[in-house]
Amino acid sequence: MLNFDDVPKVALDFMNSDHEEATNITNALMALLDTAEAGTADTQAISDTLQSLHNHCVEHFSRENAQMEHFGFPAYPVHHGEHERVLAEMQGEMDAWRDAGDVVRLKNYTFQTVPEWFIGHIQTMDTVTAMFIQQCGGPFELA
Ligand SMILES: [Fe+2]
Numbered sequence: 636m637l638n639f640d641d642v643p644k645v646a647l648d649f650m651n652s653d654h655e656e657a658t659n660i661t662n663a664l665m666a667l668l669d670t671a672e673a674g675t676a677d678t679q680a681i682s683d684t685l686q687s688l689h690n691h692c693v694e695h696f697s698r699e700n701a702q703m704e705h706f707g708f709p710a711y712p713v714h715h716g717e718h719e720r721v722l723a724e725m726q727g728e729m730d731a732w733r734d735a736g737d738v739v740r741l742k743n744y745t746f747q748t749v750p751e752w753f754i755g756h757i758q759t760m761d762t763v764t765a766m767f768i769q770q771c772g773g774p775f776e777l778a
């Protein structure tokens with residue numbers, strides 16, 4: 636499980652809120668996968684939670700992208716590109732889960748790939764982005 640106390644905090648509250656929501660959904664998915672014995676996995680609940688994580692990431696990333704674009708963040712293409720890469724990777728895992736229902740594969744993605752990426756991404760791109768936007772007087776009001 637991810638402990639939100641251990642998730643690095645950035646300079647902007649809206650980003651920390653998104654990171655808390657991402658933490659909560661990832662933890663919900665981990666809890667479902669933890670109790671998924673071979674053949675008795677609640678596949679619908681797992682699929683629904685994985686879809687929730689993807690939906691959250693689309694919105695979370697688009698909020699960051701909008702702020703970066705608005706304030707002309709110089710590394711916008713790199714940060715935006717990383718968001719796109721992660722969404723494509725997540726879609727690939729969703730497709731694989733739908734087609735094969737491989738709990739071991741999805742556990743590996745959820746317990747290894749996602750947390751490692753999440754913490755590393757916040758420590759680097761999100762941290763620098765939040766400082767830049769704050770120094771520009773942002774964030775601008777999101778709809
Ligand atoms: Fe973020």
Ligand SMILES: [Fe+2]
Nearest residue numbers: 699756760761
């Ligand atoms: Fe980001």
